[in-house]
Amino acid sequence: MAQPFKHPQSGVYYFRRRVPDDLRPALGREYKRSLKTRDASEAKGRHAAEWIKSEEAFALAHAQLSGAEVLSAKDVQQLAARWFHRELAELEQSGKFHRALVPGDAVELETPFGIERHQEWLSIREALEAGDETEWLAVVRPHMLRALRAENIPAPAKGSPVFDSLVGTFRDHLLKLSDIAKLRDEGDWTTKADVLEREPIRSEKQRVEQVQSKSVLEVFEAYRAAKLLDDGDNRSTRKTIDEFRSSIRRFVEIYGDTPVKAVSRYIVQDYRSKLAGFPVKVQGAGKMTAPELIELAKTAALPTLSAVTIRNRLRVLGAVLGYAVRMDWIKENPVDASGVAKAAGNAARGKADRRRKDYTKAELHKIFSSPLFTAEGWRPPRKDYGQTLYWLPLLMYYTGARREELCQLAAKDVQEVDGFAFLAILSLDEEDAGRTVKTESSRRRVPLHDDLVSLGFLTYTRSVPQKGQLFPQLKPSPAGFYGANVGKAWAKYLREVVQLQSSASPSHGFRHTFKTLSRQVGIPEDVHDAMTGHNDGSVSRDYGSMPLSRMSEELKRLPSLPGLPGAVVSS
Structure with a gap:
């Protein structure tokens, strides 16, 4: 996928795109535009906008090839007039009017102070009348081509009637520019040239009409394409999309596929109120529309969406409308402008702050003294996950790693260097066999706690085929995630077998627990951040690396699991 190109010397980002062979006579070999920024994140947003412009330029070039009239006679006049106004503004700002004039005779005059030489300056029109033989059509062609490029319009084929008309019209406007420059140089700042004032040309009118009619779903599809370009076509991006x-x-089911410009602040506020009446889970919801689900929740008194989910859905709408703002399809993002998303976020934070996200010591004891972790063991009745359900919770507790990071591990990712055993979570620079990590800081080495070794984890690791998965029974879901199904099985086990009642997430709760315990026992923040793959955003974190020996030593402070019998489970 195309990405912004960073110039190696200037550091400025550029948009670069190969031009199809048939369009090269009009657009050249490469469509290249400066994004006018050195900021990578800002460049991504501008890159997406420039992609849209390149599509428009390619479409115009295709239309020209098919014989369509891309530029009318009035459009030709308008393009030349725009060039005229830009050039005149630059001359008036600099005061260097001689740049648009032709040197005439030099006259020497005798003055009390000696001989003074005076240079006469002629307008191009005066020079032509005096016999000037300069080929002004050739002079004006580069100006014309740059003007077309500035307006993102492909140049017509040389020798075509439109091309000849453009060259002739630009020549006429060059003569008018020179005439005005002569007057300004002589002190006349009141005379105005007889050229058109700015108004839209045909392609711009068509673009405006398209934008005005662009619907919510059309904006979403454009947002989707831009996100794939910016973030890459991988399973994480596809899941988000x-x-x-x-x-x-x-x-759209509530308000219709309305033009995006019609999504007002009031609609956003109304959408929030509608979301508050939306049911959490309903069997067969995929076959029901949003209004039907809202009515069902009301009549059947079903549980409705949490404040956090409402906030997240508003953020989704805000992200898509924010893209429309960046594309200049709408002037404001009504989600942000209305303050609805912020208010929903405050409500969500207020409730989230009161909900415990990590496991308590009593909850951990109940989990790890349950049948799965005793000598009698436990297996799910319908699905054989091998030893995954035993080792996965232990690994999540002792490493703080994400469930998917552990479920996608290969057997070769359990490694040992200088006597320190560790997990290599995509530590290479490349993605491996479709596996991904959330962020670049997530690529890391995580030491193994002594308890994992004592429980036989390394023995288990050596028992599985070394060229395969660490947990061979796990297969990727259609979206490519190894931990999706086993995560559901673990949540069901906690709910039905352990009968655990906890506000902590079944899997992610261990990640919060790891951070809480690390702080309690005094593991330095930069050390436990390195183990969990967090980054505080400071520049200093990008320098150097955290030694494995340091992490292993600090990890010894993490308390052993309460309630775990300590039995070594064989494969």
């Missing part, structure tokens, strides 16, 4: 599509579809 699918979640966004589902949320936007529900919005």
Whole structure:
């Protein structure tokens, strides 16, 4: 996928795109535009906008090839007039009017102070009348081509009637520019040239009409394409896009696929109130529309969406409308401008702050003294996950790693260097066999706690095929995630077998627990951040690396699990 190109010397980002062979006579070999920024994140947003412009330029070039009239006679006059106004503004600002004039005779005059030489300056029109033989059509062609490029319009084929008309019209406007420059040089700042004032040309009118009619779903599709360009076509991006599509579809079911400019602040506020009445889970919800689900929740008194989910769905709408703002399709983002998303976020934070996200010591004891971790063991009745359900919770507790990071591990990722055993979580620079990590800081080495070694984790690791997965029974879901199904099985085990009642997330709660315990026992923040793959955003964190020996030593402070019998489970 195309990405912004960073110039190695200037550091400025550029948009670069190969031009199809048939369009090269009009656009050249490469469509290249400066993004006018050295900031990578800002460049991504501008890159997406420039991609849209390149598509428009390619479409115009295709239209020209097919014989369509891209530029009318009035458009030709308008383009030359725009060039005239830009050039005149620059001359008037600099005061260097001689740049648009032709040197005439030099006259020497005798003065009390000696001989003074005076240079006569002629307008181009005066020079032509005096016999000037300069080929002004050739002089004006580069100006014309740059003017077309500035307006993102492909140059017509040389020798075509439109091309000849453009050259002739630009020549006429060059003569008018020179005439005005002569007057300004002589002190006349009141005379104005007889050229058109700015107004839209045909392609711009068509673009405006398209923008004005662009619907919410059309904006979403453009957002989707830009996100794939910016973030890469990987399973994580595709998952996010699918979640966004589902949320936007529900919005459209309520308000219709309305033009994006019609999504007002009032509609956003109304959408929040509608979300507050949306049911959490309903069997067969995929076959029901949003209004039907809201009515069902009301009549059947079903549980409705949490404040956090409402906030997240508003953020989805805000992200898509924010893209429309960046593309200049709408002037404001009504989600941000209305303050609805911020208010929903405050409500969500207020409730989230009161909900415990990590496991208590009593909850950990109940989990790890349950049948799965005793000598009698436990297996799910319908699915054989091998030893995954035993080792996965232990690894999540002792490493603080994300469930998916552990489920996608290969057997070769359990490594040992200088006597220190560790997990290599995509520590290479490349993605491996479709596996991904959330952020670049997530690529890391995580030491193994002594308890894991004592429980037989290394023995288990050596028992599985070394060229395969660490947990061979796990297969990727259609979206490519190894931990999706086993995560559901673990949540069901906690709910039905352990009968655990906890506000902590079944899997992610261990990650919060790891951070809480690390702070309690005094593991330095930069050390436990390195183990969990967090980055505080400071520049200093990008320098150097955290030694494995240091992490291993600090990890010894993490308390052993309460309630775990300590039995070594064989494979």
